[in-house]
Amino acid sequence: MKAKTAAEHGFRRPLAVSGTARGLIEQARRLEAARSALADRLPTELREGWQLARLDADTLVIVADSAGRATRLRYARSALLSAAQGCIGARPRAFSVKLAPPPRAPRPVERARLTPAAAACLRQAVAGMEDERLRQALLRLARRAEE
DSSP states (O other): OOOOOOOTTTTOTTTOOOHHHHHHHHHHHHHHHHHHHHHSSSSSSSSSSSEEEEESSSSEEEEEEEEHHHHHHHHHHHOOOOOOOHHHOOOOOOEEEEEOOOOOOOOOEEEEEEEEHHHHHHHHHTTTOOOOHHHHHHHHHHHHHGO
16 A cells, blocks of 8 residues: 555645755654554554654654553554555564653633732722623622632
């Protein structure tokens, strides 16, 4: 089976990119095309949840998102090495599956506090206000300084 090209994956060539950035983009495209070719050789349940970290004549490195998936990918070693040979023309000498670190929990967003001076300013502003809805909303906001 022939590996898909970057164009077949829908990637576009970036404009005015040169040097190191271009090399990184090309490497990412090669890895994604190879990942797709490797995934095609795996059972359906193993086609997601992993990334290809390195593929060359020396090493095939896969990073899995769970220990269970990593184990199943290790069992698929033979199919993955054969598919890798089809991609690069040589069978990698070493094979490893690494486990991705668990995603970090997002830090809670700290809300900005309303200062007592700002609350007093809001209370002064609503004193002569005719729009009752706006007046009530600003008073609710001013009460937040007391919380």
